Amino acid sequence: MSRRGGKVALLGLVTAGFAFLYLPLVVLVLFSFNGSKLVSVWGGWSTKWYLELFSNEQILNAAWLSLKIAMINATGATLLGTMAGLVLARFGRFGGRALFTGLIAAPLVMPDVIIGISLLLTFVSMEQFIGWPHGRGIDTILIAHITFSTAYVAIVVQSRASGLDRSIEEAALDLGARPITAFLLITLPMLAPALASGWLLAFTLSLDDLVIASFVSGPGSSTLPMVIFSKVRLGVTPEINALATLLIGAVALAAGAATWIQIRRSTKA
């Protein structure tokens, strides 16, 4: 086979691979512009489902709720996860370190269903014994999300922190910085990329979660994935396609921004 033939074959394989990954998304985006009510019948180009989507109070409310939860969750998980990650990376071999590491990482491997049930049971019995939380709603979803997102942030921060040269912080102390100043001016900026990716990861995990939220949400606190799922059970509507297309656009934009920041940092920083 010629060199050229090899190249063509390679190109074919790559195309097939990407088609496997992205064809479903392309189909979805195309059908979001379908003028016909029937999902499988092409009825010409139209943006009417987008208009309809923006007048659908239920979906808009759920979307807004999901965004709020995702942002608060990401911030809370980043705070807690950073602390846990730093302890893992920095405090050497304290007693019970292996146990601590295992406990931090457990939510990564625990099935969502089990996390959901266990949290639901906890919330119900807490309400019985201490009277809080009152029923289930945004609070309980937030607690649940922060619980498992923290684990992811901790892992990300730990790997970055263990890679840092310890003597850089020692140099700051040596030059007269108190520990808190050294942390704020030196450690934190060096950890910034890990904090940013940890935050984004926690944000996406929360936005994406259907199973755990289903267990711990209450009336009036349906997140976007829950609303979509309940609608889809009655059949896929073009409205959902439009919503999904918007979500794909948003995710692509965020991923692009994150990459751009990374590239800019590595060339400038």
Next chain:
Amino acid sequence: MSDQATTDAYSERPWEAPDRHEPVVRLRGIVKRFGSVEAVAGVDLDVYRGEIFCLLGGSGCGKTTLLRMLAGLELPNAGSIEIDGEDVTALPPYERPVNMMFQSYALFPHMSVSANVAFGLKRDGIRGQELEDRVSQALAQLELTDFANRRPHQLSGGQRQRVALARAIVKRPKLLLLDEPLGALDKRLRENAQYQLIKLADDTGITMIVVTHDQEEAMVLSTRSAVMDKGSVRQVGTPTELYERPGSRFVGAFLGNITLFDGTVAAIRDGIAELKVDGLDTPLFAAAGQVAIGSRGALALRPEKVRIGREGTAPEGQINRLGGTVEGLAYLGDVTSYRVRTEHGVLVEVTRANSENAAKRDVDWDDRVDLWFEPENALLLGAD
């Protein structure tokens, strides 16, 4: 009065008259344990103003731990550290009048060169014009002015080393600690950096303590060095003292090459000891160190102190002479290095300066040769 006059007449080396000089750094009984391992096992040291003092030793000898205790990054389990008369044993690093240059340089990666240098001054509340002046002065001193706005990763190794140095001297510490300051530089850069460091010590008058494993570096840099082994100081001295008059086999072997002949001291006359060397019929003579008649000892011989010539060329009347065979020969340009096996089986290292064109060799591989040396150029060491 007259005493004062003689002190001023020539600049006295402070460590030779400790009663007239206060050391800048005074270490007493420093012990540091990590778990059950004693990293530093009772160290006493005095370092005087303006010295470049080297802590010299192999890896794991405790030199870096000692340096980190001076910086306040480790606390000793026992002992006291005084800097300029003040007991700093328990002070945290940010309250000590000491700055350190780290082996990895430890530059702040997210800050420009000038921000790195300004960091320490800002912690002291220095702002505005004074801050700018002092930063640019330090940058100029280390030829970094053109790189002020670069980030560390945009610099070469030599430039990074100079930034680390500028950052450590800009606060004018009473004591500058340097952990393997030239270890990461290639040979050519290192030679320049050595002289730059000496000039910096001269210009600023800052007392420096340098950790190094490289004996040549210690020789070039130091006013005095402490040779360390297993957490203890084996000997403190000027480069000449350590090289020419090592107090022990360890120190002698650590600094440069040395050949040792073990034997028993037969007599001592006029400071010259006669050694009955094991396995050799004729005795050898050397300057007596701390040895007594009848005790075991070792004659220490530096390669460049030995003369070499074809068999039968040793001058008449030379009391120290040995016969042997050339087992190895390395032409290094400026010198030629020989390895000669004596009749009693000891391998002697000999170097000879090639002060004349060495292209025609008078001594070659497998030649029978004579070795000889002056008694005062060899040293008798105790048996330890």
